[in-house]
Structures are given as C-alpha cells and as structure tokens.
Amino acid sequence: MIKAILIFNNHGKPRLSKFYEHYSEDTEQQIIRETFHLVSKRDENVCNFLEGGLLIGGSDNKLIYRHYATLYFVFCVDSSESELGILDLIQVFVETLDKCFENVCELDLIFHVDKVHNILAEMVMGGMVLETNMNEIITQIDAQNKMEKSETFIFQSPRQDR
Amino acid sequence: MPAPIRLRELIRTIRTARTQAEEREMIQKECAAIRSSFREEDNTYRCRNVAKLLYMHMLGYPAHFGQLECLKLIASQKFTDKRIGYLGAMLLLDERQDVHLLMTNCIKNDLNHSTQYVQGLALCTLGCMGSSEMCRDLAGEVEKLLKTSNSYLRKKAALCAVHVIRKVPELMEMFLPATKNLLSEKNHGVLHTSVVLLTEMCERSPDMLSHFRKNEKLVPQLVRILKNLIMSGYSPEHDVSGISDPFLQVRILRLLRILGRGDDDSSEAMNDILAQVATNTETSKNVGNAILYETVLTIMDIKSESGLRVLAINILGRFLLNNDKNIRYVALTSLLKTVQTDHNAVQRHRSTIVDCLKDLDVSIKRRAMELSFALVNGNNIRGMMKELLYFLDSCDPEFKADCASGVFLAAEKYAPSKRWHIDTIMRVLTTAGSYVRDDSVPNLIQLITNSVEMHAYTVQRLYKAILDDISQQPLVQVASWCIGEYGDLLVSGQCEEEEPIQVTEDEVLDVLEGLLVSNLSTPVTRGYSLTAIMKLSTRFSSVNRIKKVVSIYGSSIDVELQQRAVEYNALFKKYDHMRPALLERMPIMEKTATNGPTEIVQTNGETESSVLDTKHPATVPQPANQANDLLDLLGGNDVVPVIQTALPTKPASAGGELLDLLGDLSLTGGPTPAPAPSVPISQPPFLLDGLSSQPLFNDVAAGIPPMTAYNKNGLKIEFTFERSNPNPNIAVITIHASNSTEADMTDFVFQAAVPKTFQLQLLSPSSNIVPALNQGTVTQVIRVLNPQKQQLRMRIKLTYTYKGSPVQDLAEVNNFPPQSWQ
Numbered sequence: 001m002i003k004a005i006l007i008f009n010n011h012g013k014p015r016l017s018k019f020y021e022h023y024s025e026d027t028e029q030q031i032i033r034e035t036f037h038l039v040s041k042r043d044e045n046v047c048n049f050l051e052g053g054l055l056i057g058g059s060d061n062k063l064i065y066r067h068y069a070t071l072y073f074v075f076c077v078d079s080s081e082s083e084l085g086i087l088d089l090i091q092v093f094v095e096t097l098d099k100c101f102e103n104v105c106e107l108d109l110i111f112h113v114d115k116v117h118n119i120l121a122e123m124v125m126g127g128m129v130l131e132t133n134m135n136e137i138i139t140q141i142d143a144q145n146k147m148e149k150s151e152t153f154i155f156q157s158p159r160q161d162r
Numbered sequence: 163m164p165a166p167i168r169l170r171e172l173i174r175t176i177r178t179a180r181t182q183a184e185e186r187e188m189i190q191k192e193c194a195a196i197r198s199s200f201r202e203e204d205n206t207y208r209c210r211n212v213a214k215l216l217y218m219h220m221l222g223y224p225a226h227f228g229q230l231e232c233l234k235l236i237a238s239q240k241f242t243d244k245r246i247g248y249l250g251a252m253l254l255l256d257e258r259q260d261v262h263l264l265m266t267n268c269i270k271n272d273l274n275h276s277t278q279y280v281q282g283l284a285l286c287t288l289g290c291m292g293s294s295e296m297c298r299d300l301a302g303e304v305e306k307l308l309k310t311s312n313s314y315l316r317k318k319a320a321l322c323a324v325h326v327i328r329k330v331p332e333l334m335e336m337f338l339p340a341t342k343n344l345l346s347e348k349n350h351g352v353l354h355t356s357v358v359l360l361t362e363m364c365e366r367s368p369d370m371l372s373h374f375r376k377n378e379k380l381v382p383q384l385v386r387i388l389k390n391l392i393m394s395g396y397s398p399e400h401d402v403s404g405i406s407d408p409f410l411q412v413r414i415l416r417l418l419r420i421l422g423r424g425d426d427d428s429s430e431a432m433n434d435i436l437a438q439v440a441t442n443t444e445t446s447k448n449v450g451n452a453i454l455y456e457t458v459l460t461i462m463d464i465k466s467e468s469g470l471r472v473l474a475i476n477i478l479g480r481f482l483l484n485n486d487k488n489i490r491y492v493a494l495t496s497l498l499k500t501v502q503t504d505h506n507a508v509q510r511h512r513s514t515i516v517d518c519l520k521d522l523d524v525s526i527k528r529r530a531m532e533l534s535f536a537l538v539n540g541n542n543i544r545g546m547m548k549e550l551l552y553f554l555d556s557c558d559p560e561f562k563a564d565c566a567s568g569v570f571l572a573a574e575k576y577a578p579s580k581r582w583h584i585d586t587i588m589r590v591l592t593t594a595g596s597y598v599r600d601d602s603v604p605n606l607i608q609l610i611t612n613s614v615e616m617h618a619y620t621v622q623r624l625y626k627a628i629l630d631d632i633s634q635q636p637l638v639q640v641a642s643w644c645i646g647e648y649g650d651l652l653v654s655g656q657c658e659e660e661e662p663i664q665v666t667e668d669e670v671l672d673v674l675e676g677l678l679v680s681n682l683s684t685p686v687t688r689g690y691s692l693t694a695i696m697k698l699s700t701r702f703s704s705v706n707r708i709k710k711v712v713s714i715y716g717s718s719i720d721v722e723l724q725q726r727a728v729e730y731n732a733l734f735k736k737y738d739h740m741r742p743a744l745l746e747r748m749p750i751m752e753k754t755a756t757n758g759p760t761e762i763v764q765t766n767g768e769t770e771s772s773v774l775d776t777k778h779p780a781t782v783p784q785p786a787n788q789a790n791d792l793l794d795l796l797g798g799n800d801v802v803p804v805i806q807t808a809l810p811t812k813p814a815s816a817g818g819e820l821l822d823l824l825g826d827l828s829l830t831g832g833p834t835p836a837p838a839p840s841v842p843i844s845q846p847p848f849l850l851d852g853l854s855s856q857p858l859f860n861d862v863a864a865g866i867p868p869m870t871a872y873n874k875n876g877l878k879i880e881f882t883f884e885r886s887n888p889n890p891n892i893a894v895i896t897i898h899a900s901n902s903t904e905a906d907m908t909d910f911v912f913q914a915a916v917p918k919t920f921q922l923q924l925l926s927p928s929s930n931i932v933p934a935l936n937q938g939t940v941t942q943v944i945r946v947l948n949p950q951k952q953q954l955r956m957r958i959k960l961t962y963t964y965k966g967s968p969v970q971d972l973a974e975v976n977n978f979p980p981q982s983w984q
Contacts, residue, residue, distance in 0.1 A: 017220055020290065022256040029222045046523035047487035083492055084452030085412045088402060111173055113220065114213055117249055126289035126325045128358055130317060131351045132409040133400055140314065144279050148242045 001127040002086075003061060004031070004076040005120065007109065012036040015071065015109045016116055020127035039065050039072050049083055066090045070106050089132065093123060096134050100141060118144070166199050167192075169213045176221075189223050200231055208235060209246050216250055229254050229261050236268045244272070244280060248287045257293040266296050273303040281307070282318055289322035297326040301333050308340040313349040320344070320355035324362045334363055334370065345383050350400055350407055353387065357413045364420050374421065381421055381431045388414050388435055392442060403447045415439070415456040422464030429464040436461055440473055451481070451489050455496065462500045475500070475507040482514045487523055494518065494529035501536045512537055516546070519553045531561060535568040543576040547586060555593050562597035566590050570602055580613040584620055588637075592627055595634025603636050607643055608751050618656045621648040622663060628673065633682045639690045642677060645670060646694025647748060650701040667702045671695065675711060689722055696730045700745045709734055866981045872958065872973050876903035877932065879912070879958070881975075883982045893946045893954065893982050898939040901932040903964075910962040912942055917955055921947040932962070954978040 007016040014032050023031065038050055042065075050063040064086045065074040073090050077083075094104075096119060101108040109116055122137045123130055131137055167175075172192060179185035196211045212231050219225035232254060235247025255262045265287075272284035285307065288300060304326060307319035323337050337359070344356035360380070364371045374380040391406055400407035418436075422429040439457050444450040454477055461474040478500075481493035494515070501508045515537065518530035531553065538546045547569070554565045569590050577583035587606055590598065610620050624641035632638050645652065649670055655662035677683050677691040692715060699708045712734065715727035733741050866883035873879070880898045901907050910930045916922045927942040948954060956975040961968065 014220055014222075018253075022258070022291075025219075025222070025224065043522070045487070047491040047525055049488065049491055049525055051525070051528075082412050082416070082452060082456055083495075084448055084455055084488065085409060087488065088408065088449055088452060092402070110177075111170055113217055114169075114246065114249060118245070121249075121286050125286050125318065125321045128321050128324060128355075129409065130321055130355060132354065132402075132407070133350060136351060140279075140282075144241075144245070147277070147279060148245065151240050151242050 001080055002075055002077050002124055002129075003127065004074075005124065006032060006035055006072075006074045006076070007116075008032060008036055008072055008074075009070050009106060010040070010072075012040070015106065016113060016120070018117070018120060020124075035063060035074055035076070036072070038063065039074060048087060064090070066094075068094060071109070089123075089129060092132055092134060093120070096123070096137050099134065099138055166195060166207050166211055166214075168210060169217060172214050173217065185221075186223075189218050189221070193218070193223070197227060200227070205238070209240075209243050212246050212250050216246075216253055219253060225254055229259060233261065233264055233268070236265060236272075241277070241280065244283055248283045251287055252290045256291055262291070262293060263295065266299055269296070270300060270303060273300065273307065278312055278315055281315055285315070285318040285322045289318070289325040292322075292325060292329065294329045297329045298333070301326050301330070301336060305336055305340055308337065308344075313347065313352045316347070317349070317351040317355040320352070320359045324359050327362055327366065331366060334367060337363070338370075338373075345380075345387065350410055354410050354413055357384075357410070357417050361413070361417045361420060364417070371420070375425060375428055381418065381428045384414050384418055384421075385432055385435045388418075388439070392439065403449045404444065405447075405449050405453065408449045408453055411439070411453050412456045415453070415460050419460040419463050422460070422466075424465070426465055429466055432460075432464070433466060433470060436466070437470060437473070440470075440477060445480075448486070448488070451484075451486075451492075455481075455489075455492050459496055459499075462496070462503070471504065472507065475504060475510075479511045479514070482511060482518070487521075487526060490518065490521075491523075491526050491529060494526065494533055498529065498533050498536065501533065505537075508533075509537060509542075512542065512546075516549045519549060524558070527557065528561065531557075531565060531568070535572060538572045538576060540576045540578075543572065543578060544582070547572070551586070551589055551593070554590065559597065562594040563599070566594045566598045566602075570598075570605070580616055581619070584610065584613065584616055584623075588623055588627065591634065591637040591640065592631070595637040598636050603639050606636075606640050610640075610644060611647075611748055612750050614750070617644075617648045618651040618662075619660060620644060621652045622660065625652055625665065625670070625673070626663070628677075632677060632680055635684055635687050638677060638683065638687050642674060642687070642690040642694040645674065646690075646697035649694075649698045653702070667698075667704050668707075671698070671702075671704065671707055671711075674698075678711075678715070685720055685722060688720065689726060692723060692726050692730075696726075696733075697745045699734075700742050867979050869977060869979060871897070871956075871975045871977075872960070872971075874971065874973075875964075875969070877901055877907065877960065877962070879960075881978075883979070891947055891949045891951070893948060895944045895946065895982070897942050897944065899932050899941075900936050900939045901934055902936055904934050905965050906934050907932040907962040907964050907969075909968075910940055911960070912940075913959040913961075914944060915957045915959075916946060917952070919948075919950050919952055920954070923947075954982055 001020070003021050004019045005016070006014065006018075008014045012033065017028065017032060019028060019031075042050070044067075048065055050065070051061075060078045061076055062078075062083065063074055063076050064083055065072055066087065067073075073094065075086050075090060077086055097104045097109075097116065100115070100119060101112070119137065119141055122140055123132070176185055176188055179188055192214065196215060199207060199211050208231060212228055212235060215225045215228040215231075228250065232247045232250035235243040236251065238244065238247070251262070251265060255265075269284045269288055272280050273288075275281050275284070285304070288296065288304070292300070304319055304322050307315050308323060310316055310319070323340075327334050327337070341356070341360060341363075344359070345353065347353055347356065360374065364374060388411060391411055394406055400410070402408050405411075418428075418432050422432055436457055439453065440461070443453050443457075445454060458474040458477050461470050466474075478493045478497055481489045482497075484490060484493075497508055497511070497515070515530055515533050518526055519534065521527055521530070531550075534546060534550060550565065550569055550572075554562065554569065557565060569586065573583050573586045577586070587602075587609070591606075610616070613620075621644045624637075624644050628638055628641045649667075652665055652670060653667055655664060674691045674695050678688055678695075683691070692712070695708055695711055699705050702708070712727050712730045715723050716731055718724045718727060733744065868880055868882040871879045871881050878900050880900075882896045882898070884894045884896075897912060899910065899912065908931050910927075910932050912924075912927065914922060914924060923945040925943040925945070927940050929940055932938075932940050946954065955978070957972065958975055959970070959972050961970045963969070
C-alpha cells in the first residue's frame with residue numbers, strides 16, 4: 001500500500017501532498033519537512049530507496065523517490081509494494097503529467113494543483129495502484145475536463161478555470 | 163461584495179511574498195475573505211473558494227472551516243462542484259470528524275448517478291477515506307458496481323472493495339460471488355485491480371485462500387493471463403520500455419506467490435511459467451529487472467523445485483554485479499530474506515556481498531552489513547571478521563552500534579580461539595568503543611576472567627591501549643578492571659604471547675590515577691579505577707601511595723567515589739588483616755543465568771571475591787557444574803561441607819556497613835550446623851576469626867532449625883536451611899545423607915518433587931557414595947522458589963545400591979519448619 005505521495009521542490013516547498021492514511025495537519029507538515037530533509041541529503045548516484053523517517057513510521061515503510069529537474073517525487077510505501085515497480089510508476093506518472101500539461105514544468109504544478117490531484121486520483125486510489133496505462137488515464141481526464149467545460153458553458157457562470 | 167479572486171491570482175500573490183510573515187499575512191487576509199464569502203452562502207463562487215482553501219491547506223495553514231463547504235459542493239448538481247468537493251473531502255476530512263458521516267447519503271446517490279464520472283468520483287472518495295460505518299452502509303452499492311460491464315467503474319469498484327474489506331473484514335464474503343468472472347476481463351485496468359482485490363482477500367483469510375486454490379482454479383487462470391502477456395508480442399497500449407504491462411505481470415506474480423506458498427499442487431502448476439519468465443525477460447532496463455525481482459521472490463517463497471531455486475539465486479547474484487544501485491539494493495534485500503532457508507547458495511556470493519560493504523551508498527552498506535552478519539559461520543569467521551572490523555573502522559556513526567553488537571555476537575558464537583576472541587573485542591573497543599552497548603563491559607570482563615592463560619597478554623594489551631587513548635569509556639573500564647586484577651602479571655612482565663613490556667608499579671599507578679582525575683572519565687569509570695587501585699594494594703608493594711590516594715578521595719564530591727574511598731580507608735585501618743582475602747583474585751565466573759539468587763556479574767562490574775581460601779582458585783575453567791566449581795576451589799576435597807549458596811557478591815558500595823558484608827559471607831563456606839562429617843574439612847577461613855563468628859553465624863543460620871526428612875534402613879537425610887538474602891522467596895536447602903549401616907550405599911541418587919506453585923532447582927551432589935558407618939555425608943543443594951509463600955511440601959525419591967541390590971524408596975516430607983517458607 002502506498003502511504004503517501006509527496007512532491008516538493010529543491011527547497012522543500014510542497015507542490016503536492018496526498019496522504020492515504022490519516023495524520024493530523026501538523027504531523028503532515030512535519031512529515032513533509034522530514035522527508036525533504038532525508039531526501040535532499042542524498043547523492044546523485046546512490047540508490048533511490050530510503051528507510052522512512054520516524055514519523056511516517058515503522059520499519060516496514062520505505063521512501064522511494066526520483067529527482068526530476070527541480071522536483072522530488074517521493075512515494076512512501078510499505079512492504080507489500082514492489083520497490084522497482086514503484087519506480088516505474090513514478091515514471092509513468094511524470095510522463096502522464098507531461099502529456100497532460102505539454103512539457104510540464106514546476107510552474108504547471110504550482111498553478112494547477114487540483115488538476116494534478118485529479119490525474120493522480122486516476123492512477124492511485126486509496127493507496128493502491130488503479131491504472132497504469134497512460135493513454136487510458138489521459139482519455140478519462142480529457143473526458144472529465146470536457147464535462148466541466150460544458151457545464152460552465154451551459155450554466156453561464158464565470159469561467160471556473162483555475 | 164466583489165467576486166473572490168481566482169485561484170491563479172491567489173497563487174501568484176502568495177509567490178510574491180518574500181518572507182514567511184508576508185505570506186502568512188496574505189493568507190490570513192484571503193482566509194477572512196473566504197470565510198465571509200462562505201457565510202453569505204454564495205453558490206457560484208463556492209467552488210473557487212474551496213480550491214483556494216485546499217491550496218492553502220497544502221502549504222500548511224489550517225483549513226478546517228471549509229469542511230462543511232466541501233459537503234455542500236458534493237451535494238451540488240454540477241460536476242465541477244462535485245469534483246472540487248470530493249477532492250476537498252479527501253484532503254480535509256477523515257474518520258475523526260463527525261462531519262464525514264453526512265457525506266454518506268451524497269455518496270450513495272452519486273454511486274447511482276447516470277454519469278460514470280460522478281460515480282467514479284464517489285467510488286474514489288469512498289475508497290480513500292471511507293470510515294467503517296460508511297463502508298458498511300455502502301458496501302452493497304460497491305458490490306453492485308463490481309458486476310457492471312463498464313470497465314472504468316469496475317476497476318474503481320474493485321479497489322473500493324479492497325478498502326471496504328480492510329475497514330470491515332466481515333464483509334469479505336459479500337464480494338466473493340462478484341469475483342467469479344473478474345479475471346475474464348480483457349481490460350488491463352480491471353485485471354490489475356481485480357488481482358489486487360484477490361490478493362487482499364487471500365492475504366486476509368486462509369479460508370478464502372484455500373477456496374480460491376481449489377474451487378476457483380485461480381492458478382491456471384493466472385498462468386494463462388501471464389503467458390498471454392509474455393507471448394503477445396508488441397502491444398503499444400500497455401508497453402513500458404518494450405515489455406507489455408509490467409505492472410500487471412508483477413501483480414500476478416505476487417498473487418501466484420501467495421497462492422503457491424506452502425501448497426505443492428499450486429507450486430507445481432506455476433513452475434513452468436516462472437521458469438519462462440525468469441529466462442525470457444530482458445534485463446537491460448529497470449522494468450525487466452522489476453519483473454525478474456518479483457519472479458525470484460516468488461520462486462523462493464513457494465515450494466519450487468531445486469533447479470528453479472538455483473536459477474533464482476543466480477539471478478540475484480547477477481543483480482549484485484549490476485551497475486545500477488537500485489538493483490543491487492533490491493538484490494541484497496531479497497538475499498537477506500532467503501539466507502535462512504538457502505544458506506549455502508547465498509554463501510557462494512559472499513565475496514560480492516562483502517564488497518558491497520565498501521559501497522558509498524548508505525542504504526546498500528546497511529543491507530550488506532546485515533547480510534554479512536547473517537553469513538558468518540565457523541568456517542569463514544576469520545576472513546569475515548577482518549572485513550567487518552575494517553568496515554567498523556570506516557563506517558558512519560549510525561552503523562557503529564549495530565556493527566559492534568553484531569561483531570560481539572558473531573565472535574561469541576564462532577571464535578576459533580580465545581586469543582582471537584579477545585583480540586577481536588579489543589579491536590572493537592579501541593575503534594568503536596563509545597558505541598558499544600552497556601552490557602558488553604561485564605561480558606568482556608567475564609570472558610577475560612575465564613580465559614585464564616590469556617590474563618597476562620590481555621592486561622598488557624589493555625594497558626598499552628589506554629596509554630594511547632582514554633576517551634572510550636568501555637575500553638577504559640575494562641582496562642582498569644583488568645589492571646586491578648592482574649596488575650602483578652603486568653609488572654612482572656610474564657607475557658608469553660607477545661613481547662612483554664617493562665612497566666613499573668609507579669607507572670601503573672600513574673595511569674590509574676590519571677583516569678581518576680581526567681575530565682574524560684565518567685563517574686562509573688572513576689569508580690572502576692579507584693577499586694582497581696585498591697586491589698593493587700595486595701599485589702603491589704607500594705602500599706603507601708595507594709593509601710594516600712584512597713584517603714584523598716575520602717572527601718570527594720562524588721558520593722559514589724567518596725563512599726568507596728571511605729570504605730577502603732576503613733579496610734586499611736581497622737580490617738587490614740582481611741584485606742588480602744577480600745581483594746583476592748576473582749574466581750571463574752559463570753553466566754548470570756545459572757545462578758539463582760546471587761548475581762555474580764553486576765552491571766557496574768564490581769564484585770568482591772568471597773573465596774575464603776588463601777590459595778588461588780583453580781585455574782582451569784570448569785564445566786558448568788556450579789557445585790563442582792566451588793568444591794574445587796576449596797582445595798579439591800571429595801567430601802567437604804558444601805557451600806550453601808553460590809558465591810554471593812556485593813558491590814563494594816552497597817550496604818555501607820562492613821559487618822553486613824561479612825554477615826552475608828558467613829553464609830558461605832562455613833561449617834554447617836549439621837552433624838559434622840568425620841573427614842577433615844577445610845576450616846572456615848580466618849575471615850570469621852576476626853569476629854565473634856559463632857553467634858553471628860548462628861544468628862543467621864540457626865534461625866531455621868534443621869530437620870530430619872528421612873530416616874529408614876540406616877539412611878538418614880537431614881535438611882538444613884538458609885534464606886537467600888537477595889531474594890526472600892528462595893529457600894536454600896542442603897541435604898545431608900548419612901549411612902549408619904556397615905556397607906556403603908553406592909549409586910546414590912536423590913530426587914525431589916514439589917507442588918505446582920513452587921519451583922525447584924537441584925544442584926549436583928557432592929558424590930553418589932554414602933560411606934558406611936557415618937564416615938561421611940553426601941550433600942546436595944536444593945533451591946526452592948516459593949513466590950506464593952505456601953507451605954513447603956516435598957516428595958523425595960531415593961535410589962541406591964546396597965550390598966549389590968538396588969533399593970528405591972519414596973517419601974513425603976511435610977514437617978518443614980515454618981520459617982523455611984514464610
């Protein structure tokens with residue numbers, strides 16, 4: 001099971017945080033800080049697996065991370081997930097974002113957090129991997145976005161583009 | 163009121179903030195605006211406001227006032243609203259807020275909505291944060307959706323079902339019928355999530371597991387799917403780096419693992435496909451390796467044939483040589499899991515594993531270290547230890563503690579010789595001395611005491627070590643203890659193993675005094691050194707210097723040191739005649755576990771010798787027989803008055819009064835009040851001569867009168883009692899068997915049984931021949947633990963050979979004096 005998915009930049013600013021287990025708000029922020037601290041210390045050519053910090057708890061949990069340009073994508077998983085598989089999943093996620101946003105960069109994630117959440121919701125649900133086929137995901141996202149757009153048109157409310 | 167700003171605007175504004183305080187200010191202003199907008203019940207802009215709130219929540223600011231608004235959004239008809247509402251619910255709400263229950267009805271309606279995306283949203287939210295009440299209420303809807311033909315909904319329903327099962331395990335049966343044709347789907351998304359659902363069910367319930375194995379014939383279905391995936395050739399849809407749907411392959415392999423574990427038939431059925439996957443998968447990219455890794459884990463876990471297992475371990479070995487760190491890490495992790503079962507196979511890769519110790523990557527180093535310790539055995543101990551000690555020298559502090567304890571354990575189990583063992587421990591103490599565990603000091607002291615022939619060598623090496631460096635406390639503590647014990651060997655230069663060094667008494671005392679005054683020494687270490695100096699007073703000739711040191715510390719600020727110094731002073735002045743005996747060489751110690759009431763190895767390492775003999779104790783290490791040890795120590799007489807209890811020891815600082823110290827000592831070694839045997843006894847030591855020993859002794863032991871337990875056919879068995887001081891629940895009974903007939907009783911065995919609430923420990927008898935005509939007694943010590951203070955009762959069985967024929971008798975002993983068990 002995936003316990004949490006975090007995206008933060010090289011300075012530790014959170015760009016996306018999704019927890020699949022409940023923690024209080026303070027704990028969530030602490031986890032983000034602690035994870036950033038652990039991950040930023042890592043060299044470039046070491047392996048992508050880390051034992052988790054104290055907060056996200058337990059010897060069972062690992063941090064699997066990938067560093068893309070200015071962003072760290074960190075998945076905190078327990079032992080039921082295959083480590084190498086998660087690495088691939090992160091890759092698929094980033095490629096999907098790339099397709100959806102057209103050459104995605106950090107700014108896209110900053111200004112369209114909710115869209116990123118929606119994409120993530122199509123891939124991971126309740127801590128478990130839902131869909132890994134990039135095209136399938138993108139099809140669904142496009143359909144849902146179309147629905148949204150059509151609503152705003154019909155109801156004549158100000159454009160809700162966020 | 164003007165329209166609330168868009169999310170984009172807000173983000174832009176926040177990004178212009180230069181300090182944390184500015185940012186906080188902006189956010190607070192916006193929060194206030196949002197709050198007033200919520201109060202106005204503005205439907206059009208609610209969505210926008212909640213989006214902004216979620217953004218601020220991500221940055222770490224409190225957003226709980228938006229929870230109800232999320233609910234209102236969910237209840238709205240617009241898809242846009244619902245989307246944000248559900249997202250907000252997932253981020254802001256959880257089981258602990260009562261508000262979440264209000265969602266149940268909304269979700270129920272949405273699960274039956276006409277638009278699949280709305281249904282999808284509802285399933286997603288339920289699957290992420292549904293509480294057990296919600297799950298219970300909505301499980302039926304989920305189950306219905308599990309059977310739909312819409313693959314988009316089906317896959318979501320499957321994962322939602324997993325969440326429901328996790329929250330409410332009793333509902334698992336409900337989903338069983340729906341799983342029947344899940345695997346006949348073509349859609350990979352559905353297949354993937356169905357496999358997850360099946361995995362969850364099998365892991366949770368062994369009944370389900372056997373059901374799936376037998377009735378559903380799950381294994382053949384999975385094997386078929388896997389085969390299609392591998393054979394199907396290029397399929398652009400699910401391709402990841404040239405392999406078709408690796409995620410699904412990995413999931414299926416995992417489920418196969420669970421199905422095949424412990425079951426021969428299933429394992430049989432999957433052998434072929436596993437071999438196929440293992441040999442055909444391309445390993446140049448991470449994807450292929452992920453599949454191989456999963457395959458290896460599966461092979462190791464099920465009852466696979468040996469050829470397959472060898473194949474698996476070889477794959478892991480190849481992984482170890484791979485350049486990619488991730489692969490190496492993963493290989494080390496799985497080798498660690500398999501080293502218990504396939505030890506020999508993993509041994510083959512030992513050299514590679516040891517090389518990984520030198521890797522720069524912290525995670526790999528840690529794995530390699532754990533694996534190396536698991537691989538140590540009697541054959542490779544020397545080589546491995548060299549590598550591990552080298553690693554200990556150079557590794558990060560976070561590893562040192564674990565590595566040191568690992569080294570100690572391995573050395574204890576497999577040490578080829580005592581000298582090697584001591585060398586290894588010394589090396590650990592000098593390199594990682596500050597990181598070793600606390601109990602390693604007494605363990606090491608015990609080890610040194612027991613390896614008698616190494617005393618001189620050990621003390622010399624320790625002395626040299628602390629000349630160099632006195633900062634590592636465990637090393638210093640062990641060294642000062644040894645110098646105190648074996649200082650005479652050090653000064654006399656008797657070392658056989660190495661070049662003896664020339665040390666004078668004054669130099670040794672300088673070093674020890676240096677420890678006392680140094681800032682680096684902890685109070686415990688100071689205690690060790692003071693006692694060491696004191697012990698040297700019987701071994702060295704420069705007693706005056708020692709007397710001076712001791713009297714100086716009589717006024718030390720540290721209470722522990724002060725107490726010790728004062729007592730040692732008293733030892734010099736009033737009890738000087740006892741000093742040699744008190745400060746005698748330590749006898750060979752047994753591990754604490756075998757000694758009942760007495761603790762020989764104290765954690766502060768200080769023990770007082772209570773061997774009441776002027777001779778040195780036996781220098782050959784004895785087998786574990788406690789009573790034999792003690793008897794040998796007394797000079798090896800066959801029949802001697804038994805020492806009632808094992809050597810009691812007291813830290814020199816406990817119970818200040820010297821008289822109490824001796825009061826306990828009187829329990830040992832003195833003559834028993836039982837009828838004295840007619841063979842010569844080694845006399846009670848002069849220790850008691852200095853006191854009015856008789857009354858003292860009688861006070862303690864005569865408190866409980868002895869009793870005759872058995873007297874038949876010339877065999878008389880008397881019981882004498884002591885209460886063990888540290889533990890009043892333990893009564894120590896000594897039996898004395900005497901024989902008044904004219905023939906010896908040979909092969910004499912005494913056995914005893916006690917009621918269930920007691921515990922009995924029988925030590926070895928002094929001999930098994932009871933000589934005729936009361937010429938001697940056979941003694942044996944029994945220790946009875948009586949935690950409930952019930953009346954002591956015992957049934958005894960005696961067997962012996964008398965005049966050639968075996969005699970056996972049973973008797974009940976009920977007449978125990980009340981003081982023995984109250």
